[in-house]
Amino acid sequence: MTNRLSDNQSQLKSYIIPLSTQNFFISFVYMLSKKTKYAIKALVILGKNMTQPPMQIARIAEEEHIPKKFLEQILLDLRNAGYLYSKKGAGGGYSLNKNPEDIYLVDILRITDGPIAMVPCASLKFYHKCEECHDEVTCGIRKAFIDVRDASLKVLSETSIANIIEREKTSIDLM
Amino acid sequence: MTNRLSDNQSQLKSYIIPLSTQNFFISFVYMLSKKTKYAIKALVILGKNMTQPPMQIARIAEEEHIPKKFLEQILLDLRNAGYLYSKKGAGGGYSLNKNPEDIYLVDILRITDGPIAMVPCASLKFYHKCEECHDEVTCGIRKAFIDVRDASLKVLSETSIANIIEREKTSIDLM
DNA sequence: ACTAAGTCTATATACTTTGTATATTTGCAT
DNA sequence: ATGCAAATATACAAAGTATATAGACTTAGT
Secondary structure, rough: OHHHHHHHHHHHHHHOOOOOHHHOOOOOOOOOHHHHHHHHHHHHHHHHOOOOOOOOHHHHHHHOOHHHHHHHHHHHHHOOOOOOEEOHHHHHEEEEEHHHHHOOOHHHHHHOOOOOOOOOOOOOOOOOOOOOOOOOOOOOHHHHHHHHHHHHHHHHHOOOOOHHHHOOOOOOOOO | OOHHHHHHHHHHHOOOHHHHOOOOOOOOOOOOOOHHHHHHHHHHHHHOOOOOOOOOOHHHHHHHOOOOOOOHHHHHHHOOOOOEEEEEOOOEEEEOOOOHHHHHHHHHHEEEEEOOOOOOOHHOOOOOOOOOOOOOOOOOHHHHHHHHHHHHHHHHHHHHHHHHHHHHOOOOOOO
């Protein structure tokens, strides 16, 4: 095993490819959707608005640079999930239906983007079988991504809208 | 703040929406791409093949039910990144260029899917500014997702192809 | 020289997200 | 009661991306 390796290692030299021919199209798609970003932003701004009358979609859209019609749909989802209160008619608008301390990132993500796990077979709330999978019970990939899910789930379940608002008061330069 | 809340709470009842009208189109897109899944599978099968001669693309494709032409591109990426050794001509094929113990999920993801973080402004290797961001230094969302990134990064940096192969020998029913 | 493999570039297809348009409903204010 | 302000609902258009396929080229073994 190891002699094969060192053999390969030495032969590799002739296979070094110049950077210019590498594929630079990076996929950013498994990242947070704009929908989710907008949702968090709306909840944050409404969380800061707790003592005020309901805030209109138009105003949130303007302040956060979100397309109004798109935001409407997002707020509707959050409302149907019980996180927002809405009032129609003149003087109407949206406000939080829970305390900012009680709205966690994990809840929002599940409403707007769906599963937290990176593979469907590792999802708690949106589980479904991977098509290509030979045997899910022994699948090592699945096990690895269950661990990943647990790690990110922990953070997402501990971070509330209130936390985010609180943290906006301090600066960071750490990365 | 709290009296407004309880007020909202009581008014909510009239706003309960039947499930049937809710949006059931769940986004599965920020999940692992097929490209990455195929990459991991290929590395795993090659990891089990360490003592054998190079394995042909066609064979990997067949065993793992991966479209051959698509797999070609993926293996090429992995090879250009130094993880695979390839040999042309008769008797050619692919083999690992590192020990399975030394190939980590985080490396593979960065080659095939790009960033680990869920927002570009929280990415270590693929950082770029969020367009919509007012002030990155105080952004609470960014801070939260730096924490998420660190959590999943830890697991992805600890899990190697060898770990995955090892774990395939045991069953789990835990979720 | 022939054949078996990987390499490279371009392009087609399908699917999602993102954003827009239009019509409708609800409720406040006068 | 009427008009206006706001949310609700549904459908659809636009843009972008992943996924897959095609074909010509290069390299190496026999």
